[in-house]
Amino acid sequence: DAGITQSPRHKVTETGTPVTLRCHQTENHRYMYWYRQDPGHGLRLIHYSYGVKDTDKGEVSDGYSVSRSKTEDFLLTLESATSSQTSVYFCAHTGGGTDTQYFGPGTRLTVL
């Protein structure tokens, strides 16, 4: 256990509906990340956070927003889900510096 959980673990939704994925860490780490995993692409960074209310975009941020109101929680929101957002989503955290990045168990999202 890397001190990080994600919810839900699986979700099926319809095009156009809003979706929020939750990431929770118990390590009091400063940095948190959301990645998506797609075949042939590995994991790609969507957004990241470097503190409460401090977030920035990654390489595939279009269609996603994030929020971090507490150190331990990092939310990823799809305002209006599209089929291209069908993917596996991973949250990760690190204390920064030379720390290793640890990953949550992933959320499989299917947008019909």
Place this chain on the structure above:
Amino acid sequence: AQTVTQSQPEMSVQEAETVTLSCTYDTSESDYYLFWYKQPPSRQMILVIRQEAYKQQNATENRFSVNFQKAAKSFSLKISDSQLGDAAMYFCAYRSALLGNTGKLIFGQGTTLQVKP
């Protein structure tokens, strides 16, 4: 921008044999970290090994070792005495070590390793 490339989508190895997974990267930075992560069917991302670019010595973790060639920007993973539990997807990843970096990882496309009994 940094990139990471894994040119072998799939590899297979006989149990107890040795296999090497390839990874190349591109960066203009001189200080960085490189990682190999394992993703078994459970989907959990598991850190296998980590290499700091300023260290010339290749990292080793039990049956896992790397061949780090900084000038060639190559970072291969060698798995010795392969076991059935090694079957997984393996990802190579890069992270900057510059002061103020955000710790974000840049991943390769992944290599699926099959281990044959």
